[in-house]
Structures are given as C-alpha cells and as structure tokens.
Amino acid sequence: MSPILLQVIVSGLLIGAVYALFSSGLTLIWGMMNVINFAHGDFVMLAMYTAFLVWTVFGGGPAASVPIAAVVLATVGLLSYFLLVRHVMRGPMLAQILGTFGLALLLRYSAFWYFGANFKTLPDTLLGPPFVLGSIRVDAPRLLAGTIGLLVTLSLHLILTRTALGSRMLAVSEDATAAQLMGIRPERMQAVAWALAAGATGIAGALIATFFYTSPTVGETLAIVAFVTVAFGGFGSVPGALVAGLLIGVIEAVSAFLIGPVYKDVIVYTLFVLVLWTRPQGLMGKA
Amino acid sequence: MMRRALPLLLSGALALLYPLLVSGSAVYQRLGALVLLSAIGASAWNLIGGYAGQVSVGHAVFFGAGAYAALAGYAQFALPPIAGAPIGVAVAILIAALIGVPTLRLSGHYFSMATIAVAELVRVLVTNWEWLGGAQGISGPAVARTVLDLSFTSAVPYYYIFLAVLAAILFITWRIEKSRMGFYLRAIKDSERAARSLGVAAGRYKLYAYMLSAGLTAVAGALYAIMFGFIDPESGCGILISVKMLIMAALGGAGLLFGPLVGALILVPLEEISNSLLGGKGAGLTFVVYGAIIVVIARFLPSGLLALFTGRMRPARKPAATEPSHAA
Numbered sequence: 253m254s255p256i257l258l259q260v261i262v263s264g265l266l267i268g269a270v271y272a273l274f275s276s277g278l279t280l281i282w283g284m285m286n287v288i289n290f291a292h293g294d295f296v297m298l299a300m301y302t303a304f305l306v307w308t309v310f311g312g313g314p315a316a317s318v319p320i321a322a323v324v325l326a327t328v329g330l331l332s333y334f335l336l337v338r339h340v341m342r343g344p345m346l347a348q349i350l351g352t353f354g355l356a357l358l359l360r361y362s363a364f365w366y367f368g369a370n371f372k373t374l375p376d377t378l379l380g381p382p383f384v385l386g387s388i389r390v391d392a393p394r395l396l397a398g399t400i401g402l403l404v405t406l407s408l409h410l411i412l413t414r415t416a417l418g419s420r421m422l423a424v425s426e427d428a429t430a431a432q433l434m435g436i437r438p439e440r441m442q443a444v445a446w447a448l449a450a451g452a453t454g455i456a457g458a459l460i461a462t463f464f465y466t467s468p469t470v471g472e473t474l475a476i477v478a479f480v481t482v483a484f485g486g487f488g489s490v491p492g493a494l495v496a497g498l499l500i501g502v503i504e505a506v507s508a509f510l511i512g513p514v515y516k517d518v519i520v521y522t523l524f525v526l527v528l529w530t531r532p533q534g535l536m537g538k539a
Numbered sequence: 540m541m542r543r544a545l546p547l548l549l550s551g552a553l554a555l556l557y558p559l560l561v562s563g564s565a566v567y568q569r570l571g572a573l574v575l576l577s578a579i580g581a582s583a584w585n586l587i588g589g590y591a592g593q594v595s596v597g598h599a600v601f602f603g604a605g606a607y608a609a610l611a612g613y614a615q616f617a618l619p620p621i622a623g624a625p626i627g628v629a630v631a632i633l634i635a636a637l638i639g640v641p642t643l644r645l646s647g648h649y650f651s652m653a654t655i656a657v658a659e660l661v662r663v664l665v666t667n668w669e670w671l672g673g674a675q676g677i678s679g680p681a682v683a684r685t686v687l688d689l690s691f692t693s694a695v696p697y698y699y700i701f702l703a704v705l706a707a708i709l710f711i712t713w714r715i716e717k718s719r720m721g722f723y724l725r726a727i728k729d730s731e732r733a734a735r736s737l738g739v740a741a742g743r744y745k746l747y748a749y750m751l752s753a754g755l756t757a758v759a760g761a762l763y764a765i766m767f768g769f770i771d772p773e774s775g776c777g778i779l780i781s782v783k784m785l786i787m788a789a790l791g792g793a794g795l796l797f798g799p800l801v802g803a804l805i806l807v808p809l810e811e812i813s814n815s816l817l818g819g820k821g822a823g824l825t826f827v828v829y830g831a832i833i834v835v836i837a838r839f840l841p842s843g844l845l846a847l848f849t850g851r852m853r854p855a856r857k858p859a860a861t862e863p864s865h866a867a
Contacts, residue, residue: 274719339841349785463570472778476655476659480656483649
C-alpha cells in the first residue's frame with residue numbers, strides 16, 4: 253500500500269469517527285422514539301458557534317469549549333423535547349418533520365441574525381503543529397476530533413448497553429406502556445435520550461469547529477451526512493453509526509483521492525441507496 | 540351542497556379578480572403568482588405525500604426535471620421554454636418509475652431518507668453536468684422572441700396561467716379523491732398491511748400516485764423556469780425545494796384538497812416579506828419568525844390548519860409509523 257493511500261485512509265478514519273459521533277445522537281433519538289430530528293445539523297452548528305464564542309470571549313481552546321458545548325447543547329435538547337417534540341410525537345409523522353424543520357429554521361436564522369453570514373474559523377495553530385508518525389502526517393485538530401469522537405461514541409454505546417439507565421431507555425423504546433408498568437417513566441427516559449443525544453452532538457460540534465469553517469448554514473451540509481450515516485448503519489444502532497461513520501469517512505477520502513473530490517458524494521450516496529434497497533434496516537439495524 | 544359550493548365559488552371569483560383588485564401594485568400581483576406557483580408544487584406533492592402518506596423529501600428531482608427541460612431546450616436547441624415542459628414531465632415520470640419501484644418498498648422514515656439521498660445524488664450529478672450548465676445553471680431567453688417564449692414583464696399573465704394549472708391539478712386531485720384509487724391510497728396511508736390483506740395492490744397504487752405526483756411536480760418546475768428564466772442546481776434540485784413543498788402541504792393540511800393552497804397562502808407572503816427585508820438590518824430575523832410559526836403550528840395543530848374545520852384535530856389512533864418500519 254502506497255504511503256499516500258495509507259495517509260488518505262487514516263484521515264478518512266479520523267473524519268469518520270467525528271461523523272460517527274454526531275450521527276449517534278440522531279440515531280439514538282430515531283431508534284428510541286421513531287422521530288427524525290431535522291434540526292440535528294443545526295444542533296451541530298450551535299455547538300460550533302459555542303466553541304467559537306468560547307474562543308473569542310474567553311480565549312478558551314477545546315479543553316474548555318467541548319464540555320461547555322456539551323452542557324449548552326444538552327440544555328437545548330431538553331428544551332426542544334419538552335417544548336416541542338413531546339407534543340408533535342402524538343401527531344402524524346409529517347408533524348414531526350414540520351416541527352423539527354421549523355426548529356431548524358429558527359436556530360439557523362437566529363445564528364444568521366446574531367452572527368451574520370460570514371464564515372468564522374478558529375486559528376489553525378490553536379492545537380499546535382501537525383502530528384507526524386512515520387510517513388503519516390495528521391493535523392492536530394483532526395487527530396483530537398477523531399480520537400475523542402471514537403471515545404465518546406463508544407461511551408455512549410456503553411451507557412446504552414451496560415448501565416441501568418441504558419436498560420431503562422431500551423425498555424421504553426421497545427414498549428413504552430410495558431416500561432411504564434415496570435415503574436419507568438417513558439417521558440423522563442425520552443428526555444434523558446434527548447439530553448444525551450444533543451450533548452454528544454455538542455461535543456462533536458465543538459470538535460468540528462477546530463478544523464472546519466462555521467457558518468449559519470453549515471448544519472444543512474452536516475445533517476445530510478448524518479442522515480446517510482444513520483440510515484447506512486441502521487436506525488437506533490450506535491455501533492452501526494460508528495461502523496457506517498468510519499466507512500463513509502474512508503470511502504469519501506479514498507474516492508476523493510482516486511477519482512476526484514467532486515465525485516466523492518456521488519459514490520457515498522449511490523452506496524447508500526444500494527444499501528437501502530438491499531438491506532433497508534441498514535448494516536447493523538434489527539430486522 | 541350549497542354550503543360547500545358557495546365559499547368555493549366566492550374564493551374562485553376572488554382568485555379570478557385578484558390581479559384587478561391589486562392592479563396598482565406590481566409587487567402584490569407578483570406575490571399572487573408566486574403563491575399559486577408554490578400551491579401547484581405542494582398540491583402535486585400532496586398526491587403521494589398527503590393522500591398516500593408516503594413522505595417524499597426528494598421531490599426536487601422532479602421539479603428540477605421540469606425546470607431544466609424547459610431551459611435546456613432553449614439553451615441547446617433555441618426552443619421556446621414551454622416546448623421543453625412536456626419532455627420534463629416525461630423525464631420526471633420515468634425517473635419516478637425508476638426510483639419508485641425500489642424505494643416505495645421502504646416505508647415510513649426509510650422512504651423519506653431514500654428520497655433525500657436520491658435527490659442529493661441528482662443535485663451533485665447536475666452540478667457536474669456541463670450540458671445542463673453545471674454549477675452556474677442556465678438562463679432562458681432574455682427578451683421574448685415570440686409570444687411563445689412566455690416572457691412577460693408583468694406578473695399578471697403568469698398569474699392566470701398558474702391559476703389555470705392549479706385549477707386543473709385540484710380537479711385531478713378531487714377526481715382521484717372520489718375514485719377507487721383515492722380510497723386505496725387512504726387505506727394504504729392508514730395501514731398498508733391492512734390494505735394489502737384486503738386485496739389492495741398497494742405497491743402498484745403507490746407507484747401510480749408517485750408517478751402522477753412526479754409529472755405534476757415537473758409542471759411546477761417548468762412554470763418556475765419559464766417565469767424566472769434561470770435555473771441552477773440549488774434552485775432546481777436543492778433540498779429546500781423538496782422541504783418547502785412538504786411544509787406547505789403539511790401546514791395547510793396534508794391529504795386535504797385545499798391544504799397545500801392554504802399553506803402556500805400563509806408561507807409565501809411570509810417568505811417574500813423576509814426576502815425583501817433581507818440585506819437590511821433585520822436580516823434573518825424574519826426567517827426566525829417563519830421558523831417559529833411553523834414550530835407553533837406543528838406543536839398545536841399537528842394535522843395542519845384545515846384540520847380546524849374538518850374536525851380531525853388529532854388522528855383517532857396512533858399513526859401507521861408504529862408499524863415495523865421496513866415491511867419489504
């Protein structure tokens with residue numbers, strides 16, 4: 253394997269881990285409540301602006317912005333759940349799309365109104381020089397984002413599968429009425445899911461802001477990646493989002509390198525549609 | 540009968556007279572035309588998304604097919620844009636058949652996701668397709684060569700063309716609503732499994748509705764291209780085009796004959812006001828209001844505004860979304 257290809261695969265894996273992280277929030281909500289959050293990309297955008305504010309106001313780097321963004325976004329998630337989602341869940345699927353898309357517009361244009369349309373970027377040198385290992389060279393922000401992305405996605409998976417809280421959430425997603433009879437409050441568990449999902453999205457956004465431009469509409473671009481990742485990996489499956497995220501990261505990077513950057517999206521979408529046709533539940537979704 | 544016919548006749552008369560009532564203001568005439576254009580697209584979407592309950596978020600593909608066919612005919616062969624429209628409709632129906640056969644097997648959110656992916660795929664392809672103008676897009680005739688170019692400075696001719704087309708689409712929808720197919724589609728929407736068990740050829744009827752909806756959406760695209768004389772990948776195939784059709788229909792009342800029109804009557808003026816203010820100090824703020832209004836309606840009237848009048852405030856039972864979501 254040529255060293256360049258190896259380099260390409262490594263950077264694909266790193267960006268893939270970030271895809272996995274911000275998609276796991278979407279997949280958690282989708283799997284648990286059968287709701288697609290169309291404002292998910294805008295949650296990422298809010299987290300990116302939070303990181304930007306932390307830098308401009310306090311001069312804080314990722315060590316400060318990641319936890320702050322997690323808390324801010326978890327709050328946004330809770331508010332969205334209690335004020336909107338809890339109510340539209342009772343309506344038809346269209347009402348959910350309508351409600352969360354309205355929320356997306358609200359967030360997007362609030363950011364536009366407050367921050368303006370200009371791209372904001374954090375300084376490149378925030379995290380020091382690129383990291384070099386043999387022939388592979390990785391920018392420090394991407395390395396950090398990839399590593400934390402992987403770790404947080406795995407912890408989310410562990411929370412869902414290895415803790416009592418996770419079991420309760422799973423019970424609610426399987427059968428809310430039965431869970432209620434066992435003394436679990438479905439609404440509380442769903443609120444926890446929103447807080448967890450939005451918090452994880454907050455971490456992802458703060459990390460992405462260290463190497464990607466921030467703008468009010470950046471969420472639209474990121475949301476489509478998240479949709480593809482989630483449907484690819486299987487709805488409700490965090491490990492699925494992880495595998496799909498890494499896979500999409502690598503496929504994008506390799507096809508951009510071999511065929512040209514323009515066609516990387518074509519390859520990813522085509523693959524996605526093929527997976528949907530042959531295995532609609534996604535790679536790791538339950539049948 | 541009278542109780543239903545009278546308001547209908549009155550609003551029909553009002554629609555016919557509207558350009559004369561606002562004859563002093565070109566802005567309001569244009570606004571009227573834009574409302575009708577959006578209502579055409581949203582009513583076309585309503586056939587598959589509202590009546591059959593298959594929430595497509597990828598109708599921009601069909602809109603784009605109509606819009607691009609109209610202007611590519613001009614750019615490549617110097618045809619009047621209207622001549623390209625039937626080709627756009629045919630292409631849209633063909634695409635619908637091609638992507639409908641596999642994707643309509645998916646249900647619920649999976650169908651929505653698949654349509655988003657297909658639409659994004661098409662948008663990327665069109666962006667890199669030089670024959671269709673690539674990322675720059677293509678323009679229509681700058682000055683009308685003959686009246687066939689349908690290039691007018693006033694919005695009034697467009698208004699009446701759109702009104703006629705909308706009336707035709709609503710008539711088709713109304714006929715379908717009352718027909719066997721209409722009952723089948725509503726049965727599929729309530730529970731596809733139950734409909735199948737009663738012998739409804741669900742796959743076939745969903746495909747028919749999808750193809751018809753696609754063809755009519757292409758008409759909306761062609762009309763858009765004719766009026767604006769310009770199309771690019773974002774305004775032709777962008778995800779916002781798909782989402783707007785859905786939002787208008789859902790806001791007014793999806794699966795109701797006049798739902799999309801009511802949605803367009805509310806959202807288009809809102810959007811035009813915000814567009815005209817954009818660039819000023821309040822940039823973005825009006826879209827914040829736009830978003831907030833959508834949220835409030837989704838929160839308090841999940842079945843759309845018209846549900847207020849039809850007495851169907853809430854679905855009687857949990858919607859079909861709780862079924863296993865990939866009945867292949």
